[in-house]
Amino acid sequence: MHFEFMADEMADEGPVQNLCEETTCSICLEYFTDPVIIDCGHNFCQSCITEAWGKSDQEASCPQCREPHQQRNFRPNRQLASIVEIVKKFSLQAAKGVEVLGRVCKRHQEPLKLFCEDDQAPICVVCDKSKEHRDHKVIPKEEAFEEYQGKILRHLEFLNKQREKILSSKLKGETESQNLLKQTDMERQEIMSDFKQLHQFLEEQEHLLLAQLKELDDEIKNCRNQYIAKLCEEMASLDNLIRQLEEKQKQPVTEFLQNMRSILERCNENKNKTINAIAFPRGLKQQIDYFSKIHPFLEKETKKFKDVVLSGPQGKKACHIPKLCSTSKLWFCLLTLSELEAWEANKSN
Structure with a gap:
């Protein structure tokens, strides 16, 4: 024949x-x-x-x-x-x-027309009748392809949306941190200008304030870097998974169906992940607000301040600006409590 x-x-x-x-x-x-x-x-x-x-x-x-x-x-x-x-x-x-290589059962030399759900592998009609697969759930290979193709497409859609959310959060975190850094930089310049007029009297306090601003910078940058690093790690993981899924789609049916369970499990794991907004230390903005209050007071009271300092400490009490968090120890000892309270009262009126 x-x-x-x-x-x-x-x-x-x-x-x-x-x-x-x-x-x-x-x-x-x-x-x-x-x-x-x-x-x-x-x-x-x-x-x-x-x-x-x-x-x-x-x-x-x-x-x-x-x-x-x-x-x-x-x-x-x-x-x-x-x-x-x-x-x-x-x-x-x-x-x-x-049949091309990979589409024929190596054991029986029959076309791989079926798919075993339990073993997650293509099988032939002879395999289906064997004891090994007798009690297994077996469906046509084309039906399995359509089913898993649909799952892959849904996972891709979800993962791409997750990636967009991460990118949006990353940009939002960058913008917020830049605004905070601009505020600290502005306060730095104003404080430097104020202390320049009273350099002999306020040199120690000037360096201390700058050090505190540097701490704020470091805290903001550290929060930002950790947040961005985490987002980049998540995005890299998603990119890798998306790339694997896209490559999987291009594979022949038999190769496409291999390792499907483990890939879908990785996709499902990403569904439970949440994207948190960037979190700065508690009281960070309040610390910056304290710096912003120092500048207008110094600007208004500069002329009187020299006379107050030169007059000596008689009847004067040192002013302590309380710390706002464990990493901040802001002291401004040369300001008198009476002068600061008077300025606050005038400001409120």
Whole structure:
């Protein structure tokens, strides 16, 4: 028989498919190995029928038709053995003609037309009838492809939205931190200008205030860097997963369905992740507000301030600006409590 004609018959599951089934042992569901024929006319692998009959001391019967066989006789079927070898060679030849590498069952040389949900792997019709997959959920490969393709598309849509949220949060965090840094820089310039007029008297306090602003800068930058690093890490993880999913979509059906469970589990893990807004230390803005109050007071009271300081500490009490968090120790000892209270009262009026 011409191989091209037989290949077409194999693809259509015609007579050649029936021939393959007739050369398959009904016990092991594999091609006959050392086939033997028993008295009722049915054929089995010699090892299969020997094992089947050897399990019980009761009267033996045919595993296929259940006809009793008291003598347990069998004889080699050499003609069938020759046919099996021909069918095996033909199956390999036909498989090469109609299926590409990776689309044929390595075990049975049959097209991988089904998909086992339990093992997450494509299988052939012979595998489906075997004990290994007998109780498994098996569906057509095309149906499995459509189902998982839909899941992949939904995950891609969700992951892309997550990525957009992360990018938006990143930009928002950058903007907020830049605004805070601009405020601290503005306060730095104003404080430097004020202390320049009173440099002899306020040199120590000037350096201390600058140090506190530097601490604020460091806190803001540290918060920003940690936040951006975390977002970048999350985005890199999403990019990697998205890239894997996009590459997965381009793969042939058989390769596409491999490792599907682990990929979907990674996708599901990302659903539970939340994106938190950038979090600056408590009281950070309040600290900046305290700096902003120092400048207008100094600007208004500069002329009087020199006279107050030069007049000596008699009747004067040092002013302490309380710390706002554990990392801030802001002291402004040269301002008098009475002067600051008077300024606050005038401001409120």
